Amino acid sequence: MILAVAAIAILVTIALALARAFMGPTLYDRILAVNMVGTKTVLLIAVLAVLSGRTEIIDIALIYALINFIGVVAVLKLVEHGNFYASGEED
Amino acid sequence: MILIEMLSWLFIGAGALLGIAGGIGIHRFPDFYSRLHAAGTTDTLCAALFLIGLAMQTGVSVASFKLLLIFAFLFFSSPTASHALANAAMLGNLKPYLDENNADQQP
Amino acid sequence: MIEQHLSLLLVVIPLIAAPVTAMLPGRRLPWLFTLSVTWVCLLLASWQLSVVMNGSVISYELGGWAPPWGIEYRIDAMNALVAFIVAAIAAVTLPYALRSVEKEIPEYQTSLFYAAILLCLVGLLGIVQTGDVFNLFVFLEISSLSSYVLIAMGKQRRALTAAYQYLIMGTIGATFLLIGIGLIYAETGTLNMLDLNQRLQPIMEHRTVHTGFAFIVVGIALKLALFPLHLWLPNAYTYSPSVISVFLAATATKVAVYIMLRMVFTVFSSSLVVLTSYMFLVLGIVGVILPSISAIFQTDAKRLLAYSSIAQISYMVLGMGFASVLGLTATLVHVFNHALMKGALFMAIGAIVYRVGSSRLENFQGLGRQMPWTFSAILIAGLSLIGIPGTAGFISKWYLVLAALEQQSWLITGVILLGSLLAVIYVWKIVEIMFFRPVPETVIEVREAPASLLIPTWVLVSANLFFGFNTELTVDVAGTAVRLLGVTAP
Amino acid sequence: MIDIIFGHYNYWIVVVLMMAGFYTVISRGNLIKKIAGINIFQTSVFLLYISIGYVEKGTAPIIAEGYTVYSNPLPHVLILTAIVVGVATTALGLALVVRIKEAYGTIEEDEIHDQDMSL
Amino acid sequence: MKHNLILRLIAKFLFPVIALFAFYVQFHGDYGPGGGFQAGVILSVAFIFYALVYGLKTTEEILPPHVLRLLASSGVLIYAGTGVVSLLMGENFLDYDPLSSEPAAGQHLGILVIELGVGITVSSVMLMIFYAFAGRGQP
Amino acid sequence: MKYPVKHVISLSVVLFLLWLGLSGHWTPLLVSLGIVSTLLTVYIAHRMDVIDHETYPAHMRLLMFRFWFFLAREIIAANIDVIRRVFKPGKNISPQMIKLPVTMETCLARVIYANSITLTPGTVSVNLEKDSVTVHALSIEGAEELRSGRMARAIPQDYVEE
Amino acid sequence: MIDTLIDITLLAFLVFTAVAIIRMRNLFVIIMLFSLYSLFSAGLFAVMDAADVAFTEAAVGAGISTVLMLGTLALTKNHEEKPPSHLARLPLLVVLVTGGALVYGTYDIPSFGDPASPAQTHVGPYYIQHGKEDTSAPNIVTAVLASYRGYDTLGEVTVIFTAGIGVMLLIGGRLMRKQKRKDQR
């Protein structure tokens, strides 16, 4: 029961974040919103796993938490350096 | 047992509220930097509450270990991401909306 | 004991060889290795063909799981024939590749290039051998991906856009195929071709089956470069390295024809075929004439041949459209013969590119006298393309027209003959420029192509002549294959 | 009628998604966007497959105590393979885009076309 | 991004965890979701993460491209080799039954080995592709 | 760079425990695979040069509890504050950009400081430099709170050797 | 019930994201939205009990594909798509026809989740009934992937290998020249 409520709440949050991702206005707002959607989806999957009782699914949440973070890092690296090869040693 | 169940409900319920509040926050606040607060910060606590609540439901098992692992992971990565994002925005010359009443503003 | 595994080894040997090739250093070593692998494949394919020629069927259960739970290799005369074509073309192309690749591909890429060729071969052979529709999709993608890369290795920058265009179109085609397979799967719950056939029979009227069929046909048609969906082909063949033009032109579309036959006649084999046959006939008619006309106006030899390929594919489609024993025999025979003639033509053009550095017709002036062997190869293969008697092309035209006459469709008979006439024009365009235009003053002496390019070319040219007289292999095997397809309509 | 809607809404939305992806591929001139479109198209097809394999009140096909109804594992396997194929295609397509950009200086289809024509 | 202190530290901390998680996914494919392919992707993502933070050059020194090429090939060979082994043992290609004394155990072993092959190929190819993209245009 | 063996061992142990926790199947095969995996991971980490005291403080004492507790309380309080601001009608925030001095010696401590600032709602560290950190605060109160240095003092400095 | 709700909501998110991707012109944003699209699909896969697929989609769609697209973007340095010069009527027609065909085709498809559909009664159940004892792997997806249809997976590995070779041939010159120098030394 509470899990259903939780799931709905997460969906609402995702919807709000998604709206921000669509509206912008700046690139950073979108990145922020996408990141937020990512985190919330991790939670959603975790809730789903507990809800269905198949806890194997939690692995998916775990992997997504990892990947989402790295995705954001990649985006930021690109925004900052404009490439992927820079080592950042120069300063 | 019922206590843990109740506690878990409480945690999850609080997490849900927090999440929605964060979602509204990123619409209410006027500029990127302030939205960052709403999103990034509520993220951490919201996730923590959810995951702990869920872990209570599953009891001591591999699943709860994994849930806590997710929590630990988010705990480290989330602020890092927020910081990196703010950092990038600043380097990208995104001017923050600042309260003009305050003369104290720097850079 | 090993005999039962030979059909499998035909695919697995190049598959194992590909990563090994990728690790070999230098120029000669990868080539030598690839060459021996293709020859082994040819041996295996010939063996396989000789076994199933009499109408028997080889079935091989991969992983030891019985179909429909496991994947099955199911080889009858049609698979064996197409596999033989593919293996044979590969075996002939590889000796040709050495000099040509040396000139067109930098050394440090050589081993990967040969690995990609092997992968393409693996994909094509895998498609042909399998009896499972999804396995077919996987191997289709192997061959497609490697051919995108191989095409992009052409020297001009347009090779890149050509490959990109092909990639987009090919992926759309593959995705359509995937949708089709999915819909059919939803209706039957199986992926094995024979099983599908049986389980589809009672539900042929389902709309889902119709749609699945349509998507499969459109998907394959994209790979096949069936007339309105052919846009990727001219660029892809024009700008790819010579070896790749030869290999792809002679094999890739042939395998697509095979898939079409297999899907339409083995998997569906029913009232739906009637529907498609009209479509095939209409598209075939248009597809013979319009691309042939386009071919006439091309100024680049490879491009001209590419348009001609589209027209030739339309002949095969016409044969399918008749859905009769004669028509399908014609299609299969033409699959074989067209591989021979287009292979020879692209090889000869490649030899010219090797010497002159361009495939634009304006640079071909007077080459006929300087490169007489190359020129005669173009001439003979061109005659085969037209369908002059004594060449392999004549045999396929013969059966095709007979099939048309059998159904009293005078229009199609006329179209086929008109297509030959148009072929006369575009083939003659090359011949005339090469032989009867004087060599421009500015051009320095051009020597005849090296023997390593000429010998494979002439192997194919001789095959064109041989199969124009001896049709035991082609027609008989095609006949057996068609019989096994279970086509009973006249 | 209502049965059909409830039994098929999933497929229909998936169809809409496919169309969105397909439209992006064939109507847009930007090469990267085309690749993104292809990915959307393919992902939607994956959804179609998984929908086919779904069973009401079922669970993931990992055999465990206490469960008897499992969803069909076969579509899952097929889609795993298809995802891999998809990422392979994406990688190749993007590599081509990089090369095209280097060769032409643009990744807009019509500009590339203009350059080819002006030769 | 190395100058970004926070990220650098977090990366140091996270990399072994992600890598271990990848191995976990690799070897638990027959119990839960995952398997060679997913593990390969995660492992390559771990390296990509490292490369993003510490620079491509450092990463290439740790895992040179030619080693990756070797690994990519060997993964395919492991997979196909397993099939060849079953051939040599008199069964059909990729039939793992004879790999052990009893069929089910043989199957288990076979699955483990081929998943390893998948994982090796996938991770090395993915990383190779990343190297190719990231390093393009490097001065 | 040479680093103490104890770092390697501590990392191995942590990772192996992690494996056992994730796995849940403690069969000989999987445990031995776990050992292999751990060793492989440590080897890669060794090659990457990421094993040092910063990341795997074998000596990290559990006395950090005090800090964790402090942080948790701060986070909760700040969350409530942000939620209040979200729902408060009209002009609800007065964003500030301030620069704070950073006095900590070690990198680890500085990172913990910066991350703690970020974790606490209402303030985000925007730029961490050698001796200062730029912070964006949602409100004047938040900025003042940071200026007071309460947070900086709470960062445990003492567990870092060398 | 809650499953259905999540299912529908995620599908709706997917539709919104897809439409946004079509309409957006900043490639950066498109790529990020694409990663969201992948993420939602992964969620849907999880809802529809396809754990392995969800896992893979999360790793690939949101991870590798996104990183690769970003890498391409970094190299092409072209962040704004040109606005379409005219309304694409022909593509629209093609798409509508295709979509129409699909909707037509799904009319006869067994209902969503129907346990009596052919797909659930013919080959699939065999794996569930025999998979575990045949291969001693409780995860049937892995059993099918690696054993029953192991040959497909060999093909899949080959596909990946092909992609690797392809990318090296296309843009890996830097990596291979280094290798070449080492060979010569």
Place this chain on the structure above:
Amino acid sequence: MTEAQVLLLVLGLPFIGAVGIVLTRHRPNLREAVTLITASAVCALVLMIYGQFQAGTPFAVDIAEPLPGLLIRFEIEPLGMLFALVAGSLWLITSIYAIGYMRGHHEVNQTSFYAMFAIAIGSTLGAAFAGNLLTLFLCYEILTISTYPLVAHAGTAEARRGARTYIGILLATSIGLQLLAILITYAITGTLDFREGGILADKLDPAWAGLLLALYIFGIGKAAVMPFHRWLPAAMVAPTPVSALLHAVAVVKAGVFTVLKVTIYIFGTDFITQSGANDWIIWFAGATILLASLIAMRQDNLKMRLAYSTVSQLSYIVLGALLATNMSLLGGALHITMHAFAKITLFFAAGAILVAANKTLISDMGGLGRAMPITFGAFLVASLSIIGLPPFGGMWSKWYLGMGAVETGQWLLLTVLMISSLLNIAYLLPIPIRGFFGKTRDGTHYHHITEAPKSCLLAMALTSLACLLLFFYPDPFYQLALSAAGGQ
């Protein structure tokens, strides 16, 4: 040697000769020796075969079976023997002529000329000996293609244009119409063998017979029935020996030969007459005879005039075939021989004039005969033979054709033949007359012009002598034609 081996040898010799010619390309004398030796050998072999064939030895050989039940088969029958005799003997003579001509005219690329020439003759012989329609068609197409480089020999834009028309019309008609007809025949009857009395007789609805026959007649473009005759004048850009041998003998005769074969062995004379298949096509032949003659009269270029004359003469043979009586067929078959010898002489003469005087226009030839009496004498002889006046061979064929027309009661056709003969006189005789008795345009005399090279003269003399001889001794050809036409 068995009969089959002999047959293979005679068919293969020209191709072997072609290879020999290519191999000896750097030494012109040797090359031409090879040509001559091959030509003599072929001529001798053909004569030998003729001897044995008359003695009743059957010659047949199967090469391959490209299509089930359809062989590549060579077999000798009277009509083919007749054609082979003409082609074989005239190749030798033409070779002699060509050596003189090519050297005298300083042509380029002589090697390919001789080689293609040999191949063309080889395929002509193949067509003559073809044992079924498929084989005939095969040789027919090889002939078309191998003569293309000969036509385009000069390589000038004009030559290329002419050659393009040549190959275009020939290939288009053969693929578009003839192949179709063959396929229809096969689809109906299941065979393509040449059989006495035809194979279509009971199988084809008589109503369609006319259409199929039309496909054949027009499809055999080499027979040059209008409106598909344009290639023949276009091919006149070729060197004269080519025009002589190929466009007076090999190519065009291969066309009409095929027409005869089709009417006799595929349709069967009875079937043609009974079904009325020939009702309207015959008028195309008639019209061609008259129209081509009329056009010929208006040509000033000598070779063009001869070309249109050939078009007209070919339709005699087509007419003979289509009348489908014993007499007309006999006439048609004989005309192959008679016209060949006469027309080749005319072309030889035209070539000789070109080499010696470098003149192509008839209007420039006034008085030239006095400078080149032998050439113009030969021309006169051949013209008379073509017109059909005794004592020249051409009389016989015209006689039998006329008889055929009378036999069927086609008086109108007889009239056509008569008018045509008059037209022949009108366009051929003025040339020698002008040559001998006319004046040069500017009144000068040809001091610097002498006769053509000796080998040319020799060749001309031989062929004109043959024209004369054939009147008195037409027996070998007559016998063959008679047995082909079905009477004994």
